[in-house]
Amino acid sequence: MKPLLERHGDRLIGVLSPILLLIVWELLVRFHWISAQFFPAPSSIAVTFVKLARTGDLWLNVGVSLRRLLLGFIIGGVPGLLLGIVMGLSRPIRLFIEPLIASTYPIPKSALLPLVLLIFGLGESSKIAMVAMGVFYPVIMNTVTGVLQISKIYFDVGTNFGAGRWKTFRTIALPGAAPFIITGVKLGIGMGLILISIAEMVGADSGLGYMIWNAWQLMDVETMYVGLFMIAFLGFVFTLLLDEIERWLLPWRAA
Amino acid sequence: MDAPPKISLDGLSKTFASRSGLVTALDNVSLNIAPGTFCVVVGPSGCGKTTLLRIVAGLEERTSGNFSIRRDDRSRPLNAMVFQGDSIFPWMNVWDNAAYGLKLRGVSAPQIREIVSHYLDRTGLRRFAEYYPHQLSGGMRQRVSIARAFANDPEVLFMDEPFSALDEQNKLLLQEELLRIWEEHKKTVIFITHSVDEAVTLGDKIVIMTASPGRIKAVVDVNLPRPRNILELRRDREFGELVFQIWGYLRTEVDAARAQVN
Numbered sequence: 001m002k003p004l005l006e007r008h009g010d011r012l013i014g015v016l017s018p019i020l021l022l023i024v025w026e027l028l029v030r031f032h033w034i035s036a037q038f039f040p041a042p043s044s045i046a047v048t049f050v051k052l053a054r055t056g057d058l059w060l061n062v063g064v065s066l067r068r069l070l071l072g073f074i075i076g077g078v079p080g081l082l083l084g085i086v087m088g089l090s091r092p093i094r095l096f097i098e099p100l101i102a103s104t105y106p107i108p109k110s111a112l113l114p115l116v117l118l119i120f121g122l123g124e125s126s127k128i129a130m131v132a133m134g135v136f137y138p139v140i141m142n143t144v145t146g147v148l149q150i151s152k153i154y155f156d157v158g159t160n161f162g163a164g165r166w167k168t169f170r171t172i173a174l175p176g177a178a179p180f181i182i183t184g185v186k187l188g189i190g191m192g193l194i195l196i197s198i199a200e201m202v203g204a205d206s207g208l209g210y211m212i213w214n215a216w217q218l219m220d221v222e223t224m225y226v227g228l229f230m231i232a233f234l235g236f237v238f239t240l241l242l243d244e245i246e247r248w249l250l251p252w253r254a255a
Numbered sequence: 256m257d258a259p260p261k262i263s264l265d266g267l268s269k270t271f272a273s274r275s276g277l278v279t280a281l282d283n284v285s286l287n288i289a290p291g292t293f294c295v296v297v298g299p300s301g302c303g304k305t306t307l308l309r310i311v312a313g314l315e316e317r318t319s320g321n322f323s324i325r326r327d328d329r330s331r332p333l334n335a336m337v338f339q340g341d342s343i344f345p346w347m348n349v350w351d352n353a354a355y356g357l358k359l360r361g362v363s364a365p366q367i368r369e370i371v372s373h374y375l376d377r378t379g380l381r382r383f384a385e386y387y388p389h390q391l392s393g394g395m396r397q398r399v400s401i402a403r404a405f406a407n408d409p410e411v412l413f414m415d416e417p418f419s420a421l422d423e424q425n426k427l428l429l430q431e432e433l434l435r436i437w438e439e440h441k442k443t444v445i446f447i448t449h450s451v452d453e454a455v456t457l458g459d460k461i462v463i464m465t466a467s468p469g470r471i472k473a474v475v476d477v478n479l480p481r482p483r484n485i486l487e488l489r490r491d492r493e494f495g496e497l498v499f500q501i502w503g504y505l506r507t508e509v510d511a512a513r514a515q516v517n
């Protein structure tokens with residue numbers, strides 16, 4: 001039996017640096033070397049976190065943001081996936097749609113927020129639309145690449161064994177492109193988190209972005225940090241979740 | 256009187272248009288293959304063997320000429336191909352790969368179970384049914400590809416250099432397995448290889464092709480008795496003479512192919 005440190009060494013080193021940072025931060029504030037006005041001590045952020053968690057304010061805002069993320073993710077991701085596969089399989093359709101994607105992709109999605117607000121108003125739909133846009137592009141682009149990189153011989157096998165359109169899609173294009181699609185989804189979720197924060201800062205009365213913005217207006221710095229930590233935490237959880245889904249969906253990938 | 260041919264090729268030609276001009280891959284190939292024949296095609300690299308098979312399998316358009324495969328049983332697929340190189344799906348395990356054709360055809364689950372386990376047994380893959388291709392050796396992957404084609408129970412089988420990437424011992428084992436499986440149903444087979452030994456070991460009829468453009472140079476009938484013992488064959492006098500004879504035909508073609516490259 002190996003000693004604890006040897007068995008969990010890598011993971012221990014991994015958690016060491018954040019803990020060290022928090023301790024140094026705490027000390028710096030305690031000794032008044034940095035201003036608590038901008039960098040409140042981790043301990044006071046924790047106190048605020050508990051307070052917000054007790055009143056339920058925090059969970060309300062997290063819940064609202066999650067709902068928008070989820071809906072936007074589905075509304076942007078599913079069409080991105082389907083269209084991407086169709087484009088990968090059909091050259092004419094790809095040639096037809098590609099210029100549209102290539103020309104709209106470079107527009108920073110955040111710059112479209114005013115337009116989106118104009119079209120969808122201040123309600124839920126504008127936030128969901130922002131997330132959907134952020135998810136759509138990485139998913140469609142990675143899916144097209146994913147289908148195109150599938151070796152031609154697999155499609156020949158499909159033809160030889162009598163696979164029609166639907167079966168070719170189900171048994172070859174979709175699983176063959178899956179590793180790329182998952183990469184697209186990961187990028188899309190990162191994009192979605194950025195855009196939801198921005199969208200909720202402008203013209204929203206709930207959500208994590210709103211919480212952060214509102215805290216700025218009230219000069220409630222601790223609450224602002226709680227919001228920031230929550231977003232970082234969500235991003236972290238999504239990453240873990242997707243890694244798990246990837247392992248489960250793609251058991252055929254060499255480790 | 257001979258039985259009507261199962262497969263017949265009549266003046267089949269194929270010209271590819273490539274960036275560097277036109278490439279004639281096949282030139283006026285005519286051939287009749289009787290039902291139940293194990294037909295082997297040998298020829299130098301690039302002479303159009305794969306092209307020939309792809310045309311007959313309906314994966315490639317011909318430029319001119321005709322071919323036909325006689326249908327005897329509408330309920331079975333006409334052909335199944337064992338492709339040159341790796342062609343089993345990396346995202347399916349051994350079982351699902353072998354069951355691919357049957358599943359597409361909507362065969363009932365109990366029947367699929369029975370057929371697939373039979374061929375996985377036959378190819379020695381039963382223990383590896385749950386494995387994914389990246390966990391298998393090259394030889395095992397070839398066996399999956401063979402099991403997949405046989406399991407689909409086609410009227411004719413096309414095999415494009417299925418053993419060329421294998422070492423000698425594995426090749427021998429798989430040749431034995433192939434002959435054993437083939438003896439069960441005696442399907443009509445077109446088998447492509449580079450190896451004259453392999454051709455004589457397996458075939459009833461050996462078609463020798465010329466270097467590019469591919470034409471038929473000679474057809475040699477092999478009347479060695481079946482079932483064949485691959486090891487015993489090696490010291491058979493007739494076997495040696497056939498190998499010698501076919502090498503004679505091939506020799507000039509291989510030289511010609513080399514001259515084209517240089």
Ligand SMILES: Nc1ncnc2c1ncn2[C@@H]1O[C@H](COP(=O)(O)OP(=O)(O)OP(=O)(O)O)[C@@H](O)[C@H]1O
Pocket residue numbers: 271272273278279280298299300301302303304305306307339467
């Ligand atoms: N899609 C294609 N486009 C253009 N030329 C092609 C194409 N496929 C094959 N060819 C050419 O046709 C000729 C025959 O190719 P083929 O693959 O049939 O040879 P082969 O006899 O199977 O060779 P090998 O034994 O090396 O597998 C070659 O010169 C090749 O370059």
Ligand SMILES: [Mg+2]
Pocket residue numbers: 304305306339415
């Ligand atoms: Mg070939």
